[in-house]
Amino acid sequence: MKLNAVALIAAILAFISIVLPWYSDSVSNYSLLDFFNIASSVGFAGGTVLILATLVLIVIGGLIGLFSSFVIGKTGKRLLIVGGVLVILSPIVFAVRVMDVGLPLFGSYGGASVYVSFGFFLAIIAAIVTFFSTGKHPMEAEVVPLAPVSPPPPPTQ
Numbered sequence: 001m002k003l004n005a006v007a008l009i010a011a012i013l014a015f016i017s018i019v020l021p022w023y024s025d026s027v028s029n030y031s032l033l034d035f036f037n038i039a040s041s042v043g044f045a046g047g048t049v050l051i052l053a054t055l056v057l058i059v060i061g062g063l064i065g066l067f068s069s070f071v072i073g074k075t076g077k078r079l080l081i082v083g084g085v086l087v088i089l090s091p092i093v094f095a096v097r098v099m100d101v102g103l104p105l106f107g108s109y110g111g112a113s114v115y116v117s118f119g120f121f122l123a124i125i126a127a128i129v130t131f132f133s134t135g136k137h138p139m140e141a142e143v144v145p146l147a148p149v150s151p152p153p154p155p156t157q
Helices: 005-019 032-042 045-068 074-101 118-135
Strands: 021-024 029-031 106-109 112-116
Touching: 005 032, 005 045, 005 074, 005 118, 021 032, 021 074, 021 118, 029 032, 032 045, 045 074, 045 118, 074 112, 074 118
Parallel strands: none
Antiparallel strands: 021 029, 021 112, 106 112
């Protein structure tokens, strides 16, 4: 069985990015899960939906990337493209949400230095690696050569 190891690594990177900080300020780092908890505790439905969409996009994109790393052929390649699109949409939706709130992606806000952080960039890298893995994707099953047949024994007299 052939495996697309590059796609597998990309899926793992996508999952790791979820727990890493996506946004930081001078005092704290905030992962996607932190943002979701903050948005849901404040009760702002629009913010919760966009952060939830960010989470769902990266999880589904990572799962598709993980699954497609085991699927050989055009179907696996197409799934990789879909997974890559979902993973790249995740930081885009997150950036839209951050700017919608009025926070800069890089800069200062209220005397604190704020910026997008490791998880955000790792998600982008995971999407790029996913797209790169489409070129390395196996298009046909690996052929296992059969063992050579031993010649018949010489005739005895």
